[in-house]
Amino acid sequence: MKITSIKTFLVPPRWCFVRIETDSGIVGWGEPVVEGRAQTVAAAVDELSDYLIGKDPSPIEDLWSVMYRGGFYRGGPILMSAIAGIDQALWDIKGKHLGVPTHVLLGGPVRDRIRVYSWIGGDRPADTAKAAREAVARGFTAVKMNGTEEMHFVDSYDKVERVLENVQAVRDAVGPHIGLGVDFHGRVHKPMAKVLMRELAPYKLMFIEEPVLSEHLEAIPELAAISPAPIALGERMYSRYDFKRLLQTGGVDIIQPDPSHSGGITETRKIAAMAEAYDVALALHCPLGPIALAANLQIDAVCHNAFIQEQSLGIHYNAANDLLDYVTDRSVFAYQDGYVTIPGGPGLGVEVNEAYVAERAAVGHRWRNPLWRHADGSVAEW
Known part of the structure; x- marks a missing residue:
């Protein structure tokens, strides 16, 4: 079996899909994207295809090593995201070729479902509380909210009070036993993170996410000593070498690659x-x-330390299109009682609606994240 073509599709709302075709007729799909830099990642996929086309897709570890180690410069969001989507598609091909889910090839499942959480916003207390109630009514047992809007290195206490007002509104709406994650989104610098984490201690949070940016790992142990809430970090880390430094530094309880x-x-x-x-x-x-x-769920199936999965069905980014628009079987992600079932079909377990992908790729997107500024005019973290 040989790879005959690799093609990317930029589709609304802000995603990039890759389709890898083989001479046996088996097709694998992956999702290589950096939000806001989809075109750049697609170009990196095209560059990597120079080596991959004509190769046997089976030796995934070797192909991965060539994509990573075959270039003098390595790592970072663009290259690692391009490799990621291709790697997902290669596992999809292998599973389809052998007629088994990818997780069977990774050693077999340790679970058949995993808990999921729903994102509920976070900017306005009334809207966030309403979204939390609706998520719980749909069966979710955990939610995550944005903790704060822009916040300067040292900021006014009224912003802290607004954060507490938002979190209190959600707690009042769903009660004490629904899991509640608060995402600082890297918007907060260490001086204010210390204040916020101390003030949020009474709310029995499931976790605090990105209390500071991942480039400030040295601050994490100090912050961890302030709050009883577990600290989650890692969405802006791209390799085992990035996570090696995180784990050696300590203070993080949950990783989020x-x-x-x-x-x-x-x-x-x-x-x-x-x-x-x-x-x-x-x-x-x-x-x-x-x-x-x-792809996430295939990993969750085989990792003993996986405890919850983020998913984006129905979130605000997905106004133009949502997850289920691009699959032929809309029941493939079976949500029930706050859990989602691990897909059991061959490969990644989803069948992509290729005609609809092509139709929406003709529309495409150029999604960019918002640009925020502080009151003094300086650029704020989003």
């Missing part, structure tokens, strides 16, 4: 195993499309 950014299934499985050796939990990052979610 994104298998569409962190080298795909091959690399993310290794990252998860490293974390397990440090007694650190896994909560894969996935605000993306159906192929990415399917």
Whole structure:
């Protein structure tokens, strides 16, 4: 079996899919994208295809090593996301060729379903509380909200009070036993993170996500000592070498690699195993499309330390299209009682609606994240 073509599709709302075709007729799909840089990742996929076309898709580990080690410059969001989508598609091909789910090829499942959470916004208390109630009514047992809008290095206490007002509104809406994650989104610098984490201690949070940007790992142990809430980090880390530094620094309780950014299934499985050796939990990052979610669930199936999965069905980014629009079987992600079933079909377990992908790729997208500024005019973290 040989790879005959590799093609990317930029589809609304902000995703990039890759289709790898073989001379046997088997097709694999992956999702290589950096949100806001989809065209750049697609160009990197095209560059990597120079080596891959004509090759046997079966030796995934070797192909991964060539894509990563075959270039003098390596790592980072663009290259690792391009490798990630290709790697997902290669596992999809192998599973389809052998007639088994990818997780069977990774050693077999340790679970048949995993808990999921729903994103509920976070900017306005009334809207966030309403979204939380609706998520719980749909069966979710955990939700995640944005903690804050823009915040300067040292900011006013009224912003802290607004954060507490938002979190209190959600707690009042769903009660004390629904899991509640608060995402600082890297918008907060250490001086204010110390204040916020101390003030949020009474709310019994499931986790605090990205209390500071991942380039400030040295601050994490100090912040971890302030709050009882577990600290989650890792969506902007791209390889086992990035996570090695995180795990050695300590203070992080939950890692959040994104298998569409962190080298795909091959690399993310290794990252998860490293974390397990440090007694650190896994909560894969996935605000993306159906192929990415399917790849995430194949990893969740085989990682003992996985405890919850992010998913983006119905979130605000998906106004133009949602996950299920691009799959032929809309029941493939079976949500029930706050869990989603691991897909059991061959490969990644989803069948892509190729005609609809082509139709929407003709529309495409140029999604960009918002640009925020502080009151003094300086650029703020989004």
